Amino acid sequence: MSTFGLVLHYNNRYLLVGTTSVAQIHRQSVPLIGTLDNPSTFDSVRFSEPTNGTDFVPISFYTLRNCSSSAAFIDVEINEMVIVNFGSSTDKSKAVTELYLARNTTIIVGVITDIIPTYATNHCVAFLLVYDDFTNYINFVSNSEELENNFYHKECIVNEDSQTMNISFNTPSYYYIGVYTDIPTEANTFSLHFLGTFFQYNISNRNAGCSIDSIVAFLSCEFSPNTNSMSKETCIVGSVPPSITSLGIKGSNVNFYTAVVSATKSVIYSSLPIIIVVCIICIVSSTYCCCWCYQTKTKDRYFLH
Known part of the structure; x- marks a missing residue:
């Protein structure tokens, strides 16, 4: 419907902006959900997770201004030691750790393992594999076929007692790290030390707009952003709490919707020139x-x- 060439928009008419993969990993993550190019044109935003087919991931949503500026991030140090044990000839892939990186990051990985006398020093006794896709990583961990396919990065673990790797992550994303070997009983045990600093969106002084925190309730929430305090560069991020270790990691999708301003506001704004x-x-x-x-x-x- 239009009058004098002015398009009228109606309340509660949401437009799907995009879908973002989120995961509940063993540390808190704050993934980017989406951006609002012109916040003042929206009455509200809405988020939902599928009610079936994927895991439920609890998440709270926050608005941030100037998302690309340094003030939008905080530094998080990582100093983590993980022991990986292979004790079966059929157990060739192991989960190691997970990260959400909001900016380009380089992580140092120190690896300590026992030397296998029957192999040369430069022989790859195992591989450190990094995935940026949750489904591919779950397939890798579950020992499905094509264990080494569809990875983001692959690093050779040579037959030496210690070595150091510098792994660069160039895209904001979740990253899932594991170890693969085709000689599990010979390789046996690896000690991996992750060291570095990565960026996380800073939500320390913010209040959540809304949350999806119960699988019992309808898996959606919505709120009206305070557009008066927002610049044109505004983003929505989500805070996901750490997973319970015994339950492992879980993944889901978040649909992001926006609702344009009400009919009255739209007519007023669009009629201003006239x-x-x-x-x-x-x-x-x-x-x-x-x-x-x-x-x-x-x-x-x-x-x-």
């Missing part, structure tokens, strides 16, 4: 009329005298 033109015409007309009346009265007085 209103301004009408006001100018009225002012000019009233000024002209006043001048004409003044001149007429002046002439009348002249003739009377």
